Amino acid sequence: MVFIVIPYFIDQINGFVNLVLNRDLPISKAYKTPMLLFAIIYTFLFDKTRRYSIMLIILLLLMSASTVVNIYDQYPQFDDLASDLGYMLKIFSFPVLYFFFAVFHTRNPFPEEQFVRKIFLFLFGAFGVAILLSYMGFGIPFYGTTREGESIGQQGYFISGNEISGMYLLYASVFYYYVFKSESIINMFLGLAVGIGVGMLMGSKTAIGSSIICFFGIYFLLKMYRRKIGVINKVDASILVTFTGIMFLGVIFISQISEIIQPVIRHFTYRYNVSGDVVRFLTSGRLERAEGVLNNFINNYSFGHMLFGEGYTMSKTLQIANWRYSNSEMDIIDIMCIAGIFGVTIIYSFWTYIFLKIYQVFRNRSHELAVPLTIAFAILIINSVLSGHIIYSGVVTPNLAYLSVFILKQSHHSRNEG
DSSP, rough: TTTTTTTHHHHHHHHIIISOOOOOOOHHHHHHHHHHHHHHHHHHHOOOOOOOHHHHHOOHHHHHHHHHHHHHHTOOOHHHHHHHHHHHHHHHHHHHHHHHHHHHHSOOOOOOOOHHHHHHHHHHHHHHHHHHHTTSSOOSSOOOBBTTTBOOSBBBBBHHHHHHHHHHHHHHHHHHHHHHHHHHHHHHHHHHHHHHHOOOOOOTTHHHHHHHHHHHHHHHHHHTTTTTTTOOOOOHHHHHHHHHHHHHHHHHHHHHHHHTTTTHHHHHHHHHHHHHHHHHHHTTTTHHHHHHHHHHHHHHHHHHHHHOHHHHHHHHHHHHHSOOOHHHHHHHHHHHHHHHHHHHHHHHHHHEEEHHHHHHHHHHHOOTHHHHHHHHHHHHHHHHHHTTTTTTOHHHHHHHHHHHHHHHHHHHHHHHHH
């Protein structure tokens, strides 16, 4: 509970204090940094096999590499070094928490799946309520407001719009799985309506697109898992066409009658016309930012900093000095500037390795929860490249790490029993 549920509410409180009360208090950092440090200490103390401890030591050494290079260059201040180490800890939060949960559950038995189900459905419900409350004045607009004062989407009191899209995807994937598990057409229809509805209320392209892909991906992967599908049969095809038709008709209907959705539709239309093509529209102008950041990385970073990064503070300073943006808003590029080529390679290799292990559980049919997590994991990795704020999300990474360890440990247990 401390690692899974509380970070969600801490982020909401942090956003309320900073954005509404205008108090610059690092509430989220004050909670999550000690949480990660506790996870590291716990892993070192109780990892009897030393397997996770050794991997954690390697990650920590890599994490501090850019700081060591910066000390050698003799330009950072103490505050900069502290900020760099804290930010690097965020980047490596997924492997740190994965190791922690793996060690923790060698000493403590996992709860029943029913408990996991309740926790993640509760988080999905709490997320939906937060978005609804935003329209009652308890939240902030996703894209700001129009000249007429209309809110364009809502995001609760969460500060990062990209990050909450990742949160929503992870919660929605578990929600959709249990919708399909009920094997009720009505539940499937209502589940899709709720999923798309929350995404539309947020006004996020990433949330809407990810939700649709997640819904249909889980539907067909679940049929493959249960060996009920070789090719798409007539029933599947009719369901797919019906749901797609209802979804688009519903969106058109809502956009015409709802004052809430209309600003979002107008914003999307405006952004598409300004972007000029689909790719630039979907990436929200990040391609231009990425090009500038990459050029800065190639032309202004020394060889050592290319390998190990400039650290958070100096990377931001260099980007602003040589380019008008402090980052690209794409995780893979921003992490490369902060942690270097080694850092971004290691972190994405670890994410990909765990994803492949989850996918293997799906292929082996060892645990059915691997179905939604396979889809969610793949989309999260893709979204981290295209939109950012996924790899170092203080809410996504604990939930993803816990679900990954839960599924892998449970599948291993079931194979041993079999």
